[in-house]
Structures are given as C-alpha cells and as structure tokens.
Amino acid sequence: MAAVVAIGVVVLVLPMTKENDAALGVAETTQSAAALTVAVTTPQRDVWPVEVQANGWLAAWQEVVISAQVGGQMIVSVNADVGDxxxxxxxxxxxxxxxxxxxxxxxxxxLESARASVELATTDADRARKLSSGSAISQQQAAEYLSTERKAKADVSSAEAQLASARLDLDHTVVTAVTSGVISSRSAAIGDVVSAGAELFRMVRDGRVEWQAELPLNQLRNVDVGTPVSIPTPIGEIAGEVRRISPSASESNGRVIVYVSLTPPDGTVQPKTGIMISGVFKIGEREAVSVPSSSVVMQDGFSYVFTLEDGETPTVSRVRVETGRRQDDRVEITSDLSVDARVVQSGGAFLSDGSVVRVATAAQTSDATNVATGEAEQNAAASIENQVEAD
Incomplete structure (x- = not known):
C-alpha cells in the first residue's frame, strides 16, 4: 500500500515539474526577446562658450534723407538711382x-537803389550834423535827416540779405550727396515740381549695415556694449560688436533692441537691409556637463535619458533632465546628472523605464543603433506572434 502511495505522489509531482520548466522556458525566451542591445557612455565635463541666440532685422547704420531745399522748381535731371x-x-x-x-x-x-538812397541820406545827415549846432535848422529837422540815414542803411542790409538768400536758393537747385553712401530709395523724377522739404532720395550712410537684434530682458543682463557677435550667413560668418543698447523695451513684445555694428570679411559687400536673420552673442565660457544628442529622448513633452542600472539582469531607468546649450552633436544637461552615470547612447526611443537591455561591447558600439532598431522590430513581431499563439 505504501509503495502504491509513493508511486502516486511521484506521478502527481512530475506533471507539475514539467509545467514549471515550460513556464520558465517561456519566461527566459520572453526576457531574451525583450532585451535590446544598447551602447552606453558617461557624461563629459567640458568648458563651453556661453552664447545668447537672437533674431533681428538688418537695417541701415544711419539713414540719410535728402530733401529739396528750395520749392516751386522743376526737376530737370536725376543722376542717381537705387543701389548706386x-x-x-x-x-x-x-x-x-x-x-x-x-x-x-x-x-x-x-540793392543798388537802396545804396543810392543811403548815399543821399548820408549827405543830408552830414549837413544836418554841421548845422544842428547853430540856428540854421531845428533839432527836429536834424533828427529826421539822421533817422532817414539809418533807415536807408537798414534798407541796404535787408536788400543784401534777400539777395544772399536768392543766391543760396539758386545753389540749392543742384542737389548733392551730403555724405558718401548707397542710395536706398529714390522719389525724384524728371518733370516733377517739388516743394521745399519734399524727400528726393534716401541713403545708407557709408554703406554700413547693422543688425538690430531683439532680446528679452532675462537674456539682456549678460549683454553689454562691446560684446562680440557672430552671424552665420551663406558666405560665411560675419563678425560684429554691440555698439548701443536701447534704453527702453518695445511696448508690443517687451523686447529690447540691441544695435550691432557688422564687419563683413574683406572683399565682400555689405549685407542687404530689410532681412530677418539670427545671430549669436558670445557672452563668455562656462563649464558644461554634456551627453550625445542621441541620448536625449522626448517623451510626454519632456526630455529624458536612460541610465544603466547594475544587477544580475541589466535594466535601465528613465531620468528626466533639463537641457541647455548645444555644441556639435552634444547637449548640455543642466539638471542633476552624475558624471559617473552610464547613459544609453542610442536606442533610447525603443526603451521604457525598467526595460531589460544588453550592453554592447566596444566592438559593437558603432553598430548599436542599427542593432537596437532591428531587435525592436523583431521583438514587436515576436510579441504579435506570441499573442496569436496564446489566442
């Protein structure tokens, strides 16, 4: 009877052992399928330049308006045009x-008539002065002669002034450039009868163009007169320097205009005005902790990196980070991230918090991204297949 019971126990246990072994096999297969091969790296600590990026318009350093200084005259010639x-x-x-x-x-x-009147009035006045000491003429008559002389002299001065003004108007019929520069607009046209003060031309003084950058107040505190600026263009970088900062902010957007004088490379022309461009203010240098840009993953509107957790089975933890400056293919991490952390360099887009991973060897690092991508696709296919079999 005892023998029979023992045999019965063995029979009952053996089926249980086979089922457990099968379950463990499926678990191991699932765990192996879920493990992605990733490359890991550690954050680097370097000294990076501190830069402030901004947008703004290219405008004339100084705009010169040339207007008619005499009115009622017709334009008979125009000798300059836009771009000259x-x-x-x-x-x-x-x-x-x-x-x-x-x-x-x-x-x-x-004027000649007034001068003749002066001569006559002076003669009468001189005679009055000689006779005023006696009784030949009264004091009143003498005063009248002297007054007539002064009035005649005033008339001569007035006539001379009117003649000088007329000659100046004649000179103003020739419109000249008050400074060197480039014509930016022309309103003058042959045949027009202009009025005094009418605009004829606009010029960019000396042909110099400046960048009027717009900066928010929180970035303006690091910018001062003399701060170097770099503006990337299709013909290369154009260097500049802050020459003036507006004392007030715009009422429409709250930004402050920073005026930057530009120094194009030798042999190149000044850039065109009226163009919106981006540039960089070079504030200084500061230490930065950075990771490859491929390590930073955007999820749910935030930036994350995955760090490797040691254990019997390597897993990763998702860590939220704040990013800052960028240089080449690296991103600065401004939040608390240890320089000893092992950060997933590539393949993070296919990971989640707690994912099981396989760490690529040094020889595999360069191919880690391709491996991770391929294995993710295989795992997705395997999951679908397992689901189908389970159903």
Whole structure:
C-alpha cells in the first residue's frame, strides 16, 4: 500500500515539474526577446562658450534723407538711382534755375537803389550834423535827416540779405550727396515740381549695415556694449560688436533692441537691409556637463535619458533632465546628472523605464543603433506572434 502511495505522489509531482520548466522556458525566451542591445557612455565635463541666440532685422547704420531745399522748381535731371554708390558732394539731381536767376537780377537792382538812397541820406545827415549846432535848422529837422540815414542803411542790409538768400536758393537747385553712401530709395523724377522739404532720395550712410537684434530682458543682463557677435550667413560668418543698447523695451513684445555694428570679411559687400536673420552673442565660457544628442529622448513633452542600472539582469531607468546649450552633436544637461552615470547612447526611443537591455561591447558600439532598431522590430513581431499563439 505504501509503495502504491509513493508511486502516486511521484506521478502527481512530475506533471507539475514539467509545467514549471515550460513556464520558465517561456519566461527566459520572453526576457531574451525583450532585451535590446544598447551602447552606453558617461557624461563629459567640458568648458563651453556661453552664447545668447537672437533674431533681428538688418537695417541701415544711419539713414540719410535728402530733401529739396528750395520749392516751386522743376526737376530737370536725376543722376542717381537705387543701389548706386555715391561720394560726398556728388550731384544727384538738378532743378530749373530761370525764375531764380530773374529774382536775383531784380534783387540786385533793388540793392543798388537802396545804396543810392543811403548815399543821399548820408549827405543830408552830414549837413544836418554841421548845422544842428547853430540856428540854421531845428533839432527836429536834424533828427529826421539822421533817422532817414539809418533807415536807408537798414534798407541796404535787408536788400543784401534777400539777395544772399536768392543766391543760396539758386545753389540749392543742384542737389548733392551730403555724405558718401548707397542710395536706398529714390522719389525724384524728371518733370516733377517739388516743394521745399519734399524727400528726393534716401541713403545708407557709408554703406554700413547693422543688425538690430531683439532680446528679452532675462537674456539682456549678460549683454553689454562691446560684446562680440557672430552671424552665420551663406558666405560665411560675419563678425560684429554691440555698439548701443536701447534704453527702453518695445511696448508690443517687451523686447529690447540691441544695435550691432557688422564687419563683413574683406572683399565682400555689405549685407542687404530689410532681412530677418539670427545671430549669436558670445557672452563668455562656462563649464558644461554634456551627453550625445542621441541620448536625449522626448517623451510626454519632456526630455529624458536612460541610465544603466547594475544587477544580475541589466535594466535601465528613465531620468528626466533639463537641457541647455548645444555644441556639435552634444547637449548640455543642466539638471542633476552624475558624471559617473552610464547613459544609453542610442536606442533610447525603443526603451521604457525598467526595460531589460544588453550592453554592447566596444566592438559593437558603432553598430548599436542599427542593432537596437532591428531587435525592436523583431521583438514587436515576436510579441504579435506570441499573442496569436496564446489566442
């Protein structure tokens, strides 16, 4: 009877052992299938430049407006157009002169008449001065002669001033460049009768263009007059320097305009105005802890890295991080991340917190990304197949 019971126990235990072994085999297969091959690295501590990026418009360093200084005259010639480079005192336009020349002749005649009146008044006044000591003329008559002399002299001064003004108007019929530069706009047209003060041309003084960058207040505290600036362009980087900072912020966006003088490389022309560009203010240098950009994974709107956890079965932990500067293919980590942490270099997009991984050897590191991608696809296919078999 005892023998029979023993045999019965063995029979009952053996089926249980086979089922456990099968379950363990499935678990091991599943664990092996879930393990991704990843490359790991440690954060680097380096000294990086501190830079502030900004956007802004290219504009004239100083814009010169050239207007008509005499009115009522017709434009008879226009000698400059948009894009022309002109020197100081170059003739840009000319007005008609006939009416002004006639005015000058009339004023010259009036001046001669006033001078003749002065001569007569002076003669009478001199006689009055001699006779005023006696009784030949009264004091009142003497005063009148002296007053007439002063008035005649005033009339001469007035006529001289009017003649000088007319001659100046005649000179203003020739419109010249008040400084060297590049014509940026032209309003003058042959045949137009202009009024005094009407705009004829606009110029970029000396052809110099500046960058008017817009910076928020929280970034402005590190920028000062003299701060170097670098602007990348298709023809290479253009160096610059902060020359002036606006004392007030914009009412529309709260940003402050920083005026940057540019120094294009030798042999290149000044950039064109009216273009929105990006540039970098070089503030200084500061130590940075960085990881490869491929290590940073965006999930749920936040940045994460996966760090390797030691154990019998290697797993990874998802760590939320804050990022900062970027340089080449590396990203600065501004949050607390140990420089001794082993960070997944690639394949993080296919991982989750607690995922089982296999660490690539040195020879496998360069191929880790491809391996991780391939294994992820295989695991996905295996999961689907296991689900189908389970159903």
């Amino acid at each position: 480079t002109v020197a100081e005192d170059d003739v840009l336009s000319e007005f008609s002169r006939g009416s002004l020349e006639n005015d000058i002749q009339q004023l010259e005649a009036e």
